[in-house]
Amino acid sequence: MTTTADAPSVPRSAAGNPIGFGRMPRKEDARFLRGQGHYVDDVRMPGMLESAILRSPYAHARIRSIDTTAAAALPGVHAVITGQTLAGLNLAWMPTLSADVQAVLATDKVRFQHQEVAYVVADTEYIARDALELIEVDYEPLPAVVDAKRALDPDAPVIRDDVDGRTDNHIFDWEAGDAAETARVFDAAEVVVTQEMLYPRVHPAPMETCGTVAHMDPVTGKLTVYSTNQAPHAHRTIYALVAGIPEHKIRIISPDIGGGFGNKVGIYPGYVLAVVGSIVTGRPVKWMEDRSENLMATSFARDYHMTGSIASTRDGKITGLKVDVLADHGAFNGTAQPTKFPAGFFHIFTGSYDLQAAHCKVSGVYTNKAPGGVAYACSFRITEAVYLVERMVDLLARELDMDPAQLRLKNLLRPEQFPYTSKTGWEYDSGEYPRALKLAMQIAGYDELRKEQAEKRARGELMGIGISFFTEGVGAGPKKHMDILGLGMADGCELRVHPTGTAQLRLSVQSQGQGHETTYAQIVAQELGLPPEDVEVIHGDTDNTPFGLGTYGSRSTPVSGAAAAIVAQRIRTKARIVAAAALEVSADDLEWQITAAGGRWQVKGDPEQGKTIAEIAMLSHGTLELPEGVEGHLDASVVYDPPNLTYPFGAYICVTDVDPGTGQVKVRRFIAVDDCGPRINPMIVEGQVHGGLADGIGMALMQLIAFDADGNCVGGSFMDYLLPTALECPSYELGETVTPSPHHPLGLKGVGESATVGSPPAVVNSVLDAIAPFGVRHADMPLTPANVWMAMQGTPMRT
Ligand code: MCN
Ligand code: CUN
CATH class of the missing domain: 3.90.1170.50 (Aldehyde oxidase/xanthine dehydrogenase, a/b hammerhead)
Known part of the structure; x- marks a missing residue:
């Protein structure tokens, strides 16, 4: 479904591309679709x-x-x-x-x-x-240790005896939030719901x-x-x-x-x-x-054993959330995440809700399994955090006999609470949560769906409606808080406008299929008025690009996207001085204009008098005398250290039908409303969301890296580790709200992992809603037909 109409105000280049933000085919497709990629x-x-x-x-x-x-x-x-x-x-x-x-x-x-x-x-x-x-x-x-809980037994074999004096398999304990205050809120709570759940071990499985x-x-x-x-x-x-x-x-x-996904x-x-x-x-x-x-x-993902508790008043005001996590890191702690955060960004687990207190504790352990830990479109473990809170909210709705959408609407953060400091220390930059959820409910026809479900239930048919709402924090640094092995998370960017007016943008981040060669050219187009086809994006070669920390945690748009905007703005400012010198006017007398002919500095009140960026580029490389202190050429470079993460969010609704005889789940509809601020290229954003929704359906219903008791991996091929195809995925129904980030120069937030983060709980909530008549409270992913069927019989399988 098309959601964003192209803004009619964006002028088009001779090649028909938007000179700025808007839909355009990916530049890289010319080689990928002809089998001319170079891997x-x-x-x-x-x-x-x-x-x-x-x-x-x-x-x-x-x-x-x-x-x-x-x-x-x-x-x-x-x-x-x-x-x-x-x-x-x-x-x-x-x-x-x-x-x-x-x-x-x-x-x-x-x-x-x-x-x-x-x-x-x-x-x-x-x-x-x-x-x-x-x-x-x-x-x-x-003897092998496969089970994370068993790894902590005093008599468990010690896996890492390479480290002198090590006598157990414990790696770290880490906590966030206020334990005492959370205990007080739970003591005073009218309702408390507790649930143990596993986010199983899965794998990014890129095509290459x-x-x-x-x-x-x-x-x-x-x-x-x-x-x-x-x-x-x-x-x-x-x-x-x-x-x-x-x-x-x-x-x-x-x-x-050929795909990275954290791998x-x-x-x-x-x-x-x-x-x-x-x-x-x-x-x-x-x-x-x-x-x-x-x-x-290679790097697995998840393997988080979580015990969550949620506290609320009898009428559904959530007051507290706490969780204890046992994190299985495999044989070596090889997780890739900012140094200060051994559990990644899991402590964003209060999600999108307004509550009084929260506390989380995470313990890492070694097991005889492959190392890794943070991978597969995870936003540094926000996947696990969102799954936890969205399952807990659904369990609470069940306990209170409240509609899960109404419970969420009652507790979502309100727009006037932003910027919002969470109970575990995050500063959410901007958000309009209820609007996104209401839009998703409207696209879904939520009330009609509930009626349909009631009618079907009366006939013994199983239909589920599952909701999830997520907030992510993406775009690491700032570098004072975030580093990897001491390297601060800031990124450089260089832009050169050649004498004839075409440009090269050099990025520190590296595309794995996200379309950076297109979207970054569009950022330069937006800021400089150059046609995107005239801007070449160079990345993935350390001899030819500035230093930076790379592409993961959906950080490219929040960090390098900002760097690209700023470097282009610097060139625009310099171009103004050059244009003023050439036109023999004061720079203050010039105004900026983008037309189909490109970006142009022109004299206020006399638009006939002006110079395009291409003309200015030639002038800046030529013999024109520039004012004292102004260097020639239209080149610039920046290093961008973001002041904060950006906080994209979204509301997802998944409709499933479950076969009561076999437990087979059919995802009938999937509605996804995403807010990542303005969209550089709405087509690419929708592609990112489509891919992430497929990921989520895969994890929720079919994926698991499994081991037998001796530590033999029993899911080592695509015969056992299933990837969802078009057959398992519905035609997605997308919606959009736009809440710009106040600190990003173009208001942009990341989106590359949003749908993978947000969709698994929607699918699981939907399946568990479908089989609620059987009294099933919870079953762990993957909800394979066998697992769903066993759950309906009252004995969900433990993975
Ligand atoms: N974008 C946009 N407007 C926005 C935000 C993003 O047009 N407001 C565009 C960006 O310009 C970029 C794409 O959407 O082309 C994704 O941007 P962003 O959210 O910044 O994410 P990254 O570019 O940093 O990509 C990383 C992210 C991660 S961490 C994983 S994992 C993942 C994902 O991207 N791996 C992918 N999506 C993937 N898509 C493909 N095809 N292959 C992967 O390996
Ligand atoms: Cu965690 S997977 Mo992506 O951040 O590369």
Whole structure:
């Protein structure tokens, strides 16, 4: 459904594109739709070798010995590398993004199934994989810890005995909010509802798996790394710190990326191994993982065991919320998130509601499972937070016998409360929540749906209506509060307008499918009046872009989008001075105008007299004498340190039909009202929302990375780990409200993760609403037919 009509006031370029915000086809589609994208696996370098990783069959085992003789003797093999080889280079362990360490290749023990054990470089990947079969590893299997609760038992096997003196599997305790005040509010509450729930382990599963082509040039000493990468500059700094290579001798290139979804934020052992392989062989080396390796060994998401309690008055005024979380981080704490926040932004868990007190406590534990933790369009764990609060509000509605929409309307923050400081310390910038929920209810025809549901129930048919409302905080920093491994979360941006009036914008962030080459050109178009087709966006190459922290946590638009606006505004200001000099008037006498001919400084009251940006660009590079202190050329650069996060929000309604005989869920309708401030390109925003809604349907109904009791991963292919298709997803019905961010120069808020964050609770609330006649209060995701059917029989499965 089309929601945003193009503003008729936006002039069009000769190519028919808006000179500013509005719908336009993505520039990158010209190459993607013709199969002309250039991904890491497309990189071919002269003399390039290929490689493969031997992985552990056990979840937990001591390595007694590794014999690589036969593998090394296989014709076509150039190097066989083990943990011992790496230990000699001081590279057997690497730092994670959460100040832990992770084995690049195991030296002492393996700690999760499919952990990296040995690495072979050969003429081709096929030879390398054949050689893996010839490596003999003598393992001594150890008992595995799969269950996060069991991990804390005093007699649980200690997973991380690589750390001297460690006697348990506990990683951290972290809390936010006011425990005493929350206890007081709960003591005084008329109604309290408590529920245990699991946000299961899921995986981002991007279309392209992870990989690297590394080349350490033996002559120049320059390391060039092509990699699947959401944060090239941060990776460069980490390589420099870990490998001791001077940072200017490292170039990270992230070419086209086939989806990231958080999977490509961190550094994986395979990336480091490709670099080592190139150093050892003196040749370029490619490493590309396969689908199972991606699903079983790279960043998972969620795995949050949560016990929530909500307090309210009898008439439905929510007063308090608290939650205890056990966070399963797998074998190494490799979560990618701002350093100060070991539970990410989970403490935004009071969501969109006005309440008196809140408290959350999160404990992290090690288990014998793959590391990771923050990934899959999560907004740094806001996914888990929104799920918790939206399930709790629905459970409260059930307890109070109140309509869940009315309960939400009664408790949503009101517009006059913004900027709003939450009970756990967030400062929400702007919001008009009731308007968004009312719009979603109007699009859904909410009252009619409830009538239909009542009629169906009377006939024994199961229909559910599920609501969720979410608030996210996206756009990390400011850098004084947020850093990754000490790197403050601010981003640079450079803009050069060439003499003939076309421009190049250099960004620190890296697109993985979000359409940055289009939307950032539109930001420059909006601010400078250049046609977007005349603005080339350059990203994903550390030698050619300014430093910044990269694309995740929906931070690009809030941070680099602001940087792009400001850099363009600086050029506009300078252009004014140049135009004034050329027109021999005072700069104050000029006014800015964008027409179909582009942006123009013209004399107030005499629009005939003026200069377009293109003309000014040539003048600024020419012989015109500029005022004292004004440099020539139309170039500028900025570093943007955001004053606060931006807070997008939305109201979602999901309508499901459940087959009473089989438990099969059909998502019949999905209504999504999103507010991310003004939309640069409404078509791209809708695409982001569509994708995120599919993610949410997938997680709610079909996805789970599962393990057996020995720690064997039993969901390592797309046969078991299901991705939703058009068959499982309805035709989405989208709506929009626009509440600008007061601190972003263009009012923009991020949107890339909104729908993934907001939709799972809507689907789950809907299914549980459908099967409410069976007295089911709660069942954990994924709500597979079997799980729903068991819940209807009174015994929901525990995942
Ligand atoms: N946009 C807009 N108007 C706004 C806000 C955003 O037009 N008010 C546009 C942006 O210009 C950008 C896109 O929407 O083209 C997403 O912007 P933003 O919300 O800033 O998110 P990022 O660009 O930082 O992308 C990251 C986000 C994350 S964290 C995940 S995870 C995710 C997501 O993007 N991964 C994706 N969406 C994805 N979409 C694709 N196709 N592939 C992924 O890997
Ligand atoms: Cu958490 S997934 Mo996105 O931030 O890259």
